[in-house]
Amino acid sequence: MTTPALRSPLELAEAAGLVLFSTVTALPTDGSAPEWITLFPKIGRVQTRDGRTFEVSAATLKAAFQADGIDLPVDVNHATDTAALMGGRADAVGWGTELREHDGALQIKVDWLEEGRALLAARKYRYTSPSFFQNGGSAIRLKAVALVTSPALGGQPALAHAGGSQEPHTMKTIATALGLAEGASEAECLSTLAALKAGSVPKAVHDETLAQLQAKTGELDSIRKAAREARVTGLIEGALKAKKIVPALKDHYVTLCSTDAGLDTVEKLFAGMTPALPGSGLDDRAPPQGGDAPADPVLLAAAAQKIQDEAKAAGRPIGFGEAMTLATRKAASA
Structure with missing residues (x-):
């Protein structure tokens, strides 16, 4: 059993629940x-010049827009709805950020990009056209807004002079948006749209795949974070055990390791260090009763810094490890 072919690209798009070139309203002529630009000049039952009718509820479209929480792209000739599906360019020339009802019309607030302003200033596009998803003839969610040259909605001041069928110009516009030659036939447009529809991924599958990818990405980030923390801890504890640094400087080196570049630098620094404190052989023994207390590590680090500064001023700079060794010997002989 064969499926009857649809008569036009508009019907094929509507079969997939997407409405293009539905109602077109005029832009300023200056x-x-x-x-603010008008999406629908009136709310309720809207009829286009080609005889199609849709039920437009401002409350429904505003609720869907707010629930989505994303700005709507303003493109040229519905490129977002057609060319993008084939991997073509679908750049936005502006972004719709807010919906409102005004004088019985549904309007959208637009943050125009430089290209959009230039197109309007040159008056290359005189009308805007929304694309939206519909169910049973009712608009349920806005998808995008396009700058177009072909009006679909009659009864507007800027459209009063436009008579006759718009189908030839519409076919030309659709062919261009699909990446075909302007003179492409209706059959060629239908074939391209059918291929796009057959190769599209259902929204439920797309959303599930995206959720799984985000979950895996989160798990990977957690693993990477834990591995990095273990690497920093091992590096610092190893340096303390080898007496390359004193406990008073632990937090300082941990802070240095907070970036990847800092961590690499500290690893190289520790690799070239000699122990700052000579081994005493008493690490595992209980401290003797009485006698002098060991040097305060903070004071020892300060003394080492002073020795290092004095050596640098004398024109014979030394490393901090060597300075710590000298400070330790000086404290032991005092």
Whole structure:
């Protein structure tokens, strides 16, 4: 059993639940880029010039827009809905950031990009057209807004002079958006759209795959974080055990290791260090009763820094490890 072919790209798009070139409203004729543009000139039952009708609820579209929490792209000739599916360029020329009802119309606030302002200033596009998902003839969610040249909605001041069928121009626009030659036939457009539809991924599958990817990414980030923390801890504890640093400087080196570059630097520094404190052989013995207390590590580090500064001033700079050794010997002989 064969499936009957659809008569036009508009019908094929609507079969997939997406409506293009539905209602088109005029932009200012002075070439300015308005802050608010009209998506639907009226709320309720809207009929286009080609006879299609849709039920438009401002509350429904505003609720879906707020629930999505994303800005809507403003593109050229519905490139977001057609060319992007084939891997073509679908750059935005502006972003819709807010919806409102105004004088019985549904409008969107636009943050225009430089290219969008330039196109409007040159008056290359005089109309805007929303694309939206529909169910049973009712608009349920906005998808994008396009700058177009072909009006679909009659009864607007800027459209009063436009008579006759718009189908030839519409076919030309759709062919261009699909990446085909302007003179492509209806059959060629239908074939391309059918291939796109057949190769598309269902939204539920896409969302599930994306959720799984995000979960795996989170797990990988946790593993990487734990491995990095273990690497820093092992490095610092190893340096303390080898007496390359004193406990008073532990936090200082931990801070240095907070970046990848700092961690690499500290690893190289420790690798070239000699023990700052000579081994005493008493590490595992209980301290003797009475006698002098060992040097305060903070004071010892300060003394080493002073020795290092004096050596540098005398024109014979030394490393901090050597300075610690000298400071330790000086403290032992005092």
